[in-house]
Amino acid sequence: MSETTHDGGIAVSAAPGPDEGLSPAELAAKYGLSVSGARPGLGEYVRRLWGRRHFILAFSQAKLTAQYSQAKLGQLWQVATPLLNAAVYFVIFGLLLNARRGIPHEVYVPFLVTGVFVFTFTQSSVLAGVRSISGNLGLVRALHFPRAALPVSFSLQQLQQLLFSMIVLFVVVMAFGSFPAWSWLLVVPALVLQFVFNTGLALVFARMGAKTPDLAQLMPFVLRTWMYASGVMFSIPAMLQEKDLPAWVTDVLQWNPAAVYMDLVRFALIDGYGSEYLPSHVWAFAVGWAAVAGVLGFVYFWKAEERYGRG
Structure with a gap:
């Protein structure tokens, strides 16, 4: 298309292109473009995360191997650390404070060691x-992958460490008279x-820690308080029966997830720790806590996917 200018020349103008007048959103829709780093749908996010399963496993194994690489005893610290903690708690709570009341003497050591490990x-x-996001910003900013892979990988690392430690736990339990039985399968x-x-909790705190790195300094105090309220070193019903407290206080403490999972493993492994020590509907609470934390934690983390590593 052409037209004559005022000085007799001819100006040539191009015909309107097929995309002229389209907004950026319309152009993106027309050519199948998407915003870089945009959060995918939940189903697509799960599919992508599953596609990175080999990376998740390899990353967790590498972290586990490197964790004690500078120590002379190496991987033995995976077992030695919780055992030393259990020894300290036995001296302080079992001997000095007599926190083992309500638990038979021959049962208290495996009761304590199981609680510490779990x-x-x-x-x-x-x-x-x-620390899974805030401590790996270089990886987050350099590579494109579902960010949930990091907290899931760290949780898997801790599971592998626990399974390694369970060998020692089995030895301790058998040393105090509890031998392999069908009930041990309940540990699985x-x-x-x-x-x-x-993993659900790790996802929740990964998102919170990515926004507020100082949370990593606060969490040890929160977790220590949770430990003391969960019956790691003592039986919750036996400890509270001497107090003038409503019955619901004991129920709430026994139904907290840390206490639930400890009680289930103790019940499975220790002969003298029978069902009378367990709260009612304990398996229902175990399933419920896992479902609530797992689903809500995953969704909560996914909703901030595009913000990780920014800023």
């Missing part, structure tokens, strides 16, 4: 989750449910 599983998963569903619960 609670440490949750504690370590949460602490690793808090109990730990699977706890892993789902831990």
Whole structure:
């Protein structure tokens, strides 16, 4: 298309292109473009996360191997650390404070060691989750992958560490008279449910820690308080029966997720720890806590997917 100018020349103008007048959103829709780093739909996000399952497993194994690489005892610290904690708690709570009342003497040591190992599983998963995004910003900013892979990988790392420690736990339990039985198989569903619960918590605190890195400094105090309220070193019903407290206080403490998963593993492994020590509907609470934490934690993390590593 052409037209004559005022000085007799001819000006040539191009015909309108097929995209002229389209808004950026319309152009993107026309050519199938999307915003870089935009959050995918929940179903698509799950599919992408599953596609990175080999990376998640390899990353967790690498972190586990590197965790104690500078220590002379190496991976033995995975077992030595919770065992030393259990020894300290036995001296302070079992001997000095007599926190073992309500628990038979021959049962208290495996009761305590089991509680320490199982609670440490949750504690370590949460602490690793808090730092999973803020402590790996280089990886987050350099590569494109579902960010949930990081807290899930750290939770998987803690599960592998616990499974390594369970060998020692089995030895301790047998040393005090509890030998392998069919009930030991209950440890598997109990730990699977706890892993789902831990992963949900790790996802929640990963998002919070990405926005507020100082949360990592606060969480050890929160987790220590949770430990003391969960019956790691004592039986909750036996400890509270001497207090003039409403019955619902004991129920609430026994129904908290850390206490639920500890009680299930204790019930499975320790002969002298019978069903009378368990709260009512304990398996329903174990499933419920895992479902609520796992689903809500995953959705809560996914909703901030496009914000991780920004700023």
